[in-house]
Amino acid sequence: MKSWEEIERNPKFVELVSKRKSLGWTLSAVMLIIYLGFIMLVAYAPKMLGAPLGAGVTTIGIPVGIFVIVSAFILTGIYVSKANAEFDNLTRQIVEESK
Template sequence: MNDPVVERIQANPKYKELREKRNKLGWTLAVLMLVVYYGYIALIAFDKSFLAQPIGAGVTTLGIPIGMGVIVFTVVITAIYVRKANSEYDTLTAEILKEASK
């Protein structure tokens, strides 16, 4: 594929900047998610008694709020990526496309 527009986009330093920033954030968030998720699974596998501790006088155990924390963490890092994409990455993409169409 030797499309001149594609070649201009790939040669644009802003495109390289966009790719680097997006990849860095994506990998960082992915690693954080893996650490949190697999950390929770490892806690289940290796320290069930810790998660089985009741909270207060009720029947809820410590594992429930920690599991909910994993879910909330997932939503938060997704929101971080979406906000970054909408504020910074979309602007860079529009600039790149504008420069490539000249």
């Protein structure tokens, strides 16, 4: 079993950490911006959200709201698929090399 110092120096560990960090924090920032943006629209520009989408009564706010909900799911999906494909693979290699 290798020590944590050795694992930390493993280039694969460095790669895993930097990739996961940048993806995780970037996606968090994207979610925060989408959500706070939505709240700002609600607070400052309710009329914009209330504008009709087409000829009917459906307003722009409906697809925008649904978009925020769906974006939460999609962003999570992006992270999970990236992590399943790439991070788990790296982690497995690091774990094996540390034995």
